[in-house]
Amino acid sequence: MSYFRDNIEKMTGYTPGFQPNQVEVVKLNTNENPYPPSPEVLKAIAEIKPEQLRRYPDPMGNAFREAAAQINGVEPDWIMCCNGGDDLLRMAFTAFCDRKRPVAYPVPTYSLYPVLANIQNCKVIEVGFDKEFNLPARLARVRAALTIVCNPNAPSGTIVKADELAELAAEIKGVLLIDEAYVDFAERNCTELVKQFDNVIILRSLSKGYSLAGLRFGYAIAKPEMIKGLLKVKDSYNVDAIAIAAAAAAIKDREYFKQNIEKVKQERGRLTEQLRGLGFEIPESSSNFVFAEPPSATRSTSSGQPRAKEIFDKLVQRNIYVRYWDLPGIENKLRISVGTKEQNDTLLSALKEILDTPREIHRISGT
Numbered sequence: 207m208s209y210f211r212d213n214i215e216k217m218t219g220y221t222p223g224f225q226p227n228q229v230e231v232v233k234l235n236t237n238e239n240p241y242p243p244s245p246e247v248l249k250a251i252a253e254i255k256p257e258q259l260r261r262y263p264d265p266m267g268n269a270f271r272e273a274a275a276q277i278n279g280v281e282p283d284w285i286m287c288c289n290g291g292d293d294l295l296r297m298a299f300t301a302f303c304d305r306k307r308p309v310a311y312p313v314p315t316y317s318l319y320p321v322l323a324n325i326q327n328c329k330v331i332e333v334g335f336d337k338e339f340n341l342p343a344r345l346a347r348v349r350a351a352l353t354i355v356c357n358p359n360a361p362s363g364t365i366v367k368a369d370e371l372a373e374l375a376a377e378i379k380g381v382l383l384i385d386e387a388y389v390d391f392a393e394r395n396c397t398e399l400v401k402q403f404d405n406v407i408i409l410r411s412l413s414k415g416y417s418l419a420g421l422r423f424g425y426a427i428a429k430p431e432m433i434k435g436l437l438k439v440k441d442s443y444n445v446d447a448i449a450i451a452a453a454a455a456a457i458k459d460r461e462y463f464k465q466n467i468e469k470v471k472q473e474r475g476r477l478t479e480q481l482r483g484l485g486f487e488i489p490e491s492s493s494n495f496v497f498a499e500p501p502s503a504t505r506s507t508s509s510g511q512p513r514a515k516e517i518f519d520k521l522v523q524r525n526i527y528v529r530y531w532d533l534p535g536i537e538n539k540l541r542i543s544v545g546t547k548e549q550n551d552t553l554l555s556a557l558k559e560i561l562d563t564p565r566e567i568h569r570i571s572g573t
């Protein structure tokens with residue numbers, strides 16, 4: 207008999223994006239922000255006193271909670287600090303899902319959701335997006351205990367309107383978790399929905415918009431009753447003293463944040479235009495990445511591989527990393543994080559070279 211529960215024994219764990227060790231790479235595979243965090247963050251970390259490390263941290267992270275509440279136009283008891291947005295996702299599965307309480311979400315989406323469902327051993331209802339990544343109407347009818355909508359969605363980068371999510375929140379009996387990890391790069395967010403609905407939770411991350419993926423900090427916004435329930439399943443000290451101070455400094459520096467986001471958006475526009483110029487098909491992105499289908503008359507290469515896989519491999523040979531999935535429906539797509547101008551230019555010239563090179567012809571011997 208295995209030491210592990212059956213579902214853990216059978217499941218495959220989450221595969222994080224590749225983190226290369228070399229410095230000399232163009233890393234556009236895990237949607238990190240290409241610019242550094244606010245200088246206020248480094249100042250806050252430098253000011254940490256030994257006493258703050260000797261003691262346990264504030265379990266509620268109130269310094270951050272208060273700043274985040276002000277920025278989002280709610281009271282501090284509407285905010286809960288998390289060890290990255292992923293921590294909130296895990297809490298949601300623990301709090302709302304079990305064998306009789308399924309999770310539902312539109313696909314393709316963030317590949318951590320099914321992994322957390324497997325850990326929790328709950329039923330998963332995946333509802334396919336259409337080609338334009340519109341919110342599937344069926345999502346409201348599947349009777350899930352937890353419905354997750356990633357908005358903007360990963361890996362498509364597309365966004366659905368707050369009105370549509372309001373309709374969904376009103377129709378379902380369970381909880382609607384809106385994963386807004388990438389919303390800082392979008393033109394609108396769904397904060398207003400937590401004020402209108404008891405069953406809405408919003409997830410935010412400081413990994414992308416605030417350039418703090420290494421810090422591990424995110425937060426939930428929801429009505430105080432919902433936050434109270436989630437606190438029951440939170441690790442007591444899920445965010446550490448350094449992270450609380452650094453995250454509070456980051457979120458308070460609004461000027462730096464706005465400039466950072468603007469730079470990413472500008473580069474996103476330029477990258478999208480240039481990639482489309484090379485023949486890639488890309489839906490409009492509201493995130494810090496683009497979802498690109500390579501130009502190809504046929505979907506497969508002569509070796510039978512999807513065209514995207516061949517481009518991915520050739521980019522790796524040039525020390526350029528983007529994300530590729532060998533999964534039904536998205537096997538001929540690349541997700542490319544928006545880098546600095548220099549990184550994007552390196553990628554674009556590599557792609558020009560790759561697309562200009564005649565493809566290898568694999569002859570079958572004897573013909």
Ligand SMILES: Cc1ncc(COP(=O)(O)O)c(C=O)c1O
Pocket residue numbers: 237289290291292293316356360385387410411412413419422423424
């Ligand atoms: C859609 C989505 N949600 C949530 C997260 C969690 O982000 P973090 O745990 O870094 O805050 C990620 C990270 O890549 C993501 O892509």
